[in-house]
Amino acid sequence: MESQWLSLLDVSIDFDQSHLFFPRIVTWILVILLAMIVITRYRLLVPGLKRAGRVLAGREGEFDHKRFFGTLALTTAYFYLMSVLSDVFPNTGYSFLIMSVLFVFLLSLLYVDHLTRRLFIILVLNALIAPTLAWYVLAQLFRITLP
């Protein structure tokens, strides 16, 4: 009798399909948990999504659109242009150096509240010195691969 019950728990795994066995279980658990979250929180879900839309659109709450989307845009451009430039200067780290100087300067500029002449000079020096130092120490001294 006991062995009959235990046989219900018998499982065999087909080797050809074994790559899907565990992921299927995990996906099902994930779907069930998601359903539970939606069921238990559905009253909060729709208002929450609407509020998120209003915040992102700038109609409600405090959200610094310029700095948030500026960070995303600059970071994406930084990565993309670094990738493009690394084909021009392969295995030298120059692509990293050139793009980092530009990126650090522009992102600092984006984050500054009140730009003065003195602060501008500090930002320029920071953008020139820090990436150059990082490039020299990592790529030249430590021989670490850079784009």
Add this chain to the structure above:
Amino acid sequence: MDILSHLTPMFFGLIAAGTLIGIIFGAIPGMTATMAVAVCLPLTYAFGLTNGIALLLGLYVGGISGGMVPAVLINIPGTPSSITTTFDGYPMARRGEGERALKIGIVASVFGGLFSAAVLFFFAPVLADFAIKFSYVEKFLIILLALTVIASLCSNMLMGIFSGVLGVWLSLIGTYSITEGGNGEPRLMFDFMQYYLIDGFSLLPVLIGIFGLTTVLLDAEKGFKDDTGQGPISLKGGAKFKFSVFKGQLLNLVRSSSIGTFIGILPGVGGSAASVLAYSQEKNFSRDSSQMGKGAPQGIVASESSNNALTGGALVPLLSLGIPGDSTTAILIGAFTLQGIQVGPLFIGNNIDTWYVMIIALLAANVMMFGIMYFAIRHIAKVIEVPKYILYPLIIMMCVVGAYAINYGIMFDVWTLLLFGIFGWVAHKIGLETVPLIIGFILGKSAEVYFVKSIESYGNLSIFFTKSPIAMFLWVLIAVSVAFAIYLRVRNSRQPTIES
């Protein structure tokens, strides 16, 4: 003795450098020990094993300790684990005892750190010896237990479990590795992704994205506003620190350090839980707790000794079971793998020299943290004034180096960093829990191997319950962790006002 050959001036210099950089990171609000390790990771690529360990452990200890500086001076915990330091540190600083408060915290920190290093030294080998006997079944159950403990202690258990399972799901993207006994077939992705994701997402770019870039995005969204509304308090003048303040604090030190170490051993629970628990225990059990919350040294002692005790504690499951104890050790596991170390039950026995070097590095990092912070606290305090418009662009730059160099120059890893940076921001917004997600991501592939191999070996699901007394005991622990979480939730719902 081979160990002595590792203990070079370079080794100790890197511990000192790591500790100092870690303190600086910890002292800047919003930047954590985890971020310090993530950002400085590329520096370890150039070092050998022992020197890499020296730098990483220095960063870890320094990062946790540095969190007390803004907690005391501007009422903002530099790291989450310093939350309770603000309760008494800031009132002390306001009445002109800022330097005294910090030095009390520094001494308590070094006690907690050394205490937990001793526990690590004696306890981890015992646990590892025990874990060597584990079969695939017990190994799978250990991972299940880790994820259950993490998820059950999250602020929302359902979201915690979901986050952990999502982490496991993300880790399964890629091929089912032939070296692990799989069939080498891809899953959970479209055909066009196979070129990039054949081995799945690399661990470190994922971690660097979630702990580095996400922090920058969260602050960018707020527009880098100063949360304090006031400048830091000056350390000049005020009451002097004397060691006599620790008279009668031995019990507090030992209890708080024990709590910190124990919480550290539990996977993924985090430093804030350790310090809150130690603080509340001191409040409940001390003879006079009337001044706690108004600037009592005993509050700082409880908070700082417990959060530094976390460091050694979190290394126990990492080095003996291969399970990270917190988010920083989650990055350490990736860094160790990079250095050729496979952490787990066999690690200590097979790498005895490395094990001793780690213990020495941990002890030295605590001693150096004490030396640096105690004698240079006035200079370190100035770090909190460094503007984020200088720091954050440099952090993203260093994140790029870390992600790109991890696999010797794969641009897709840099895009992974961006992808998971944005994902981390979205996760924060919708209430996903980062730590279970990360631990799930780290342990997911191992969980699959252990689960599938168990079934292939025994052919029946009942084996997970009946394999051995250890397996049954692990199920009891899983049940206890869930029951304890439910008990805490019920108790908290009856006591809506949390005593601060």
